[in-house]
Amino acid sequence: MKGFGVALGALGMIAGAAQAAEMGAVDKPIKLAINEWTGQHVSTHVAGEMLKAAGYQVEYVTAGYMNMYQAMADGELHGAMEIWSSNVSDDYAKKVEGGGVAELGDLGLDAKEGIAYPAHVGEMCPGLPAWEALKDCAQVFASAETIPMGRLVDYPADWGTPGADRMTGLDLPIKAIPAGSEGALIAELRASTERKTPLLITFWQPHWAMSAYDVQFVDLPVGEDACFNDPAWGPNPNAVNDCDFAPSRIFKAGWSGMADTWPAAHEILTNYQLDVADQQPMMGAIDVDGGSVEEVVAKWMADNEGKWRPVVDAATN
Missing domain, CATH: 3.40.190.100 (Glycine betaine-binding periplasmic protein; domain 2)
Structure with missing residues (x-):
């Protein structure tokens, strides 16, 4: 709504109010979980910087990958941006079933x-x-x-x-x-x-x-x-897991109250995608070249605005 113009008078104020309602609680920080591997740091910081570009406050919170879902269900954490289906904890399914955690769609990485x-x-x-x-x-x-x-x-x-x-x-x-x-x-x-x-x-x-x-x-x-x-399946008739990993799906999840508290943020995180071709070089720039997550992500954001800005604009305009 920037530049909408004073001349529009009441219409402009109504539009501004509608936008504020869509943004939700912009004075309340959105807390994104930081887990234990570099790729997840990249995925999370890209999402967080998109939220900041939309006008939100963001906090990055260190959280254990297997046990973060209780905090998410309690509204103490609000989003996890890189969950691997092949080794997600049972607690995740319980919290989704209980209604405290909601899935936010695939991240888009081929894993x-x-x-x-x-x-x-x-x-x-x-x-x-x-x-x-x-x-x-x-x-x-x-x-x-x-x-x-x-x-x-x-x-x-x-x-x-x-x-x-x-x-x-x-x-x-x-x-x-x-x-x-x-x-x-x-x-x-x-x-x-x-x-x-x-x-x-x-x-x-x-x-x-x-x-x-x-x-x-x-x-x-x-x-x-x-x-x-079924232990009878596969080359070892006495045990399960006698096969390759299940195909990995990488997805996002968040506190179930996000859609009501920050509607536009919920839309941004749901539609957010990151390609392997973008994530992997950032990981190398951090782990091999010694760059910080913040610096590397900031450079990618500046160089690739066409990839992420449309998602932010669609949710906020």
Whole structure:
């Protein structure tokens, strides 16, 4: 409504009032959850800067990925911008069913998770990427804490245990050890690549490290619902999870009161999309080149206004 003009008199005031009602509680900050990995920081800050451009106050709040949904249902957190369906907690579904949390649609990233290794490891374990090869060369991956079993560097404990679930499901002699953080996962990949040492790791894309360290995925049996519910399904008749990760859907969710409290913000976050081709270079600029999340996102916002501004304008004009 900027520049609408004093000459419009009462009509202008009515239009302004309508806009204010659509914006909602602009004096109340919208709190977005910051989880434990760089891509999520990027996704969240892009969304937050879009909200700021619309005229909202935004706070970024550090929150545990698996246990943030109670705070969201209580209205203490208002949005989470990168939730992976493959390892979302049961608490999420309970809070959605209870009405405290509402889904805000897909983020738009083309994603994959799996058991992976740097390409040079293929020479140390002949038969890769076939998962059966791990039966015969598990000891190649052994460490002092796992010998005689092999070692899988799994996700940090707060992200769940998807790697450990696969080792058990496929009855492989490999022990999953949780990494301390995303940074620890990257450190493992870097050290393995530089020293040409064996490494088996739970990893995901989009991530800049996939190309930087030539990371390859192990070919696991293609998963379907029965794999996760019926032990009789799949190569191990005694366990579930004897298959690949479920195809990952990446979506957004928020406090169920958002639509009433900040209608335009709710519309912006629902329609917000981020492409892998945009997210992955920003991740590299942060983790490889040492840029801050704020600086890298600000540059992307300035260089790509045509990608995000229409979403903001559609919700506020």
